[in-house]
Amino acid sequence: MVNQKVLYDVMRHQEWVPPHSDEWYSQLGGKYNYPWKSEFEEPTAEMVLSQKIDSYVNENFRILDVGCGHGEFTYQWSSKVKEVVGIDVIEEFIYTANINKPSDSLRFITVNANEKVPFPDDYFDLVYSKKGPWISVYSEANRITKRGVLVIGLYHGGTDGGLRDLFPGLYHPMPVNPYDLEYISRKFEFDKSELTDFNIEVIEEVEYLSTPEDVLIKKCFGQNEALKAVAWKECLKDIEEIFYKNATSKGLKVINYYHLITARTKLG
Numbered sequence: 001m002v003n004q005k006v007l008y009d010v011m012r013h014q015e016w017v018p019p020h021s022d023e024w025y026s027q028l029g030g031k032y033n034y035p036w037k038s039e040f041e042e043p044t045a046e047m048v049l050s051q052k053i054d055s056y057v058n059e060n061f062r063i064l065d066v067g068c069g070h071g072e073f074t075y076q077w078s079s080k081v082k083e084v085v086g087i088d089v090i091e092e093f094i095y096t097a098n099i100n101k102p103s104d105s106l107r108f109i110t111v112n113a114n115e116k117v118p119f120p121d122d123y124f125d126l127v128y129s130k131k132g133p134w135i136s137v138y139s140e141a142n143r144i145t146k147r148g149v150l151v152i153g154l155y156h157g158g159t160d161g162g163l164r165d166l167f168p169g170l171y172h173p174m175p176v177n178p179y180d181l182e183y184i185s186r187k188f189e190f191d192k193s194e195l196t197d198f199n200i201e202v203i204e205e206v207e208y209l210s211t212p213e214d215v216l217i218k219k220c221f222g223q224n225e226a227l228k229a230v231a232w233k234e235c236l237k238d239i240e241e242i243f244y245k246n247a248t249s250k251g252l253k254v255i256n257y258y259h260l261i262t263a264r265t266k267l268g
């Protein structure tokens, strides 16, 4: 069912901080964990990425996670490969990743992937990023990897999936068709990249938001308490009405679009 009522637009509030800006990350306080409650249909986008990486690695591999955050996803490779290195530009994330790491085969270092990185030539056998900075901006990918190795990136393709139809105002129309792969190639600047053999796969991840409040918690992830107070006051009642008209027994269905990009470093 499509809702016509236009909700309060929290993004116009003066305290709104653009997601993934420096201020937004500092408001997260060193933890990048989604705070809303939901159920996923499997496989999730993260599982698809794990399976992809898993199908390539072996115990002699050295792998690099670019934009690893606090490392929970990175940890899973410690028993499967020789060495795992996670890099992130946010020191607090790296600190958390290092204290909780399950094995010494994992190293976490504060590094800006867009600058010169502290790794020897021909070091890594696979490089990936889960929602981190895109690898083609990472100009040293060819230098620090062996020839022709796999580079994998998982990126949000816009979390429309009905939210914009159901909650106009609170969510805006999706600016991009996630299936417009030419646009996606331009966005990620494949033509300027030093990588080769690009492939893009669109993943539709199905998520059921558990309660009306979870719609707002998702929308206001990383925002400050003052903005959240306004969002709850202005939107919750409308959201409850729309939510209960449209939710299934599992919750409100949302489709999260992701792009799974693979490429190779150059052979020559």
Ligand SMILES: C[S@@+](CC[C@H](N)C(=O)[O-])C[C@H]1O[C@@H](n2cnc3c(N)ncnc32)[C@H](O)[C@@H]1O
Pocket (backbone or CB within 6 Å): 025, 032, 066, 067, 068, 069, 070, 073, 087, 088, 089, 090, 093, 111, 112, 113, 114, 129, 130, 131, 132, 133
């Ligand atoms: C959306 S979070 C994803 C974190 C983690 N990979 C995960 O999926 O939970 C993006 C991460 O990329 C990091 N990042 C962004 N630009 C970066 C750069 N130039 N160099 C290193 N890390 C970067 C951010 O600090 C942040 O931790």
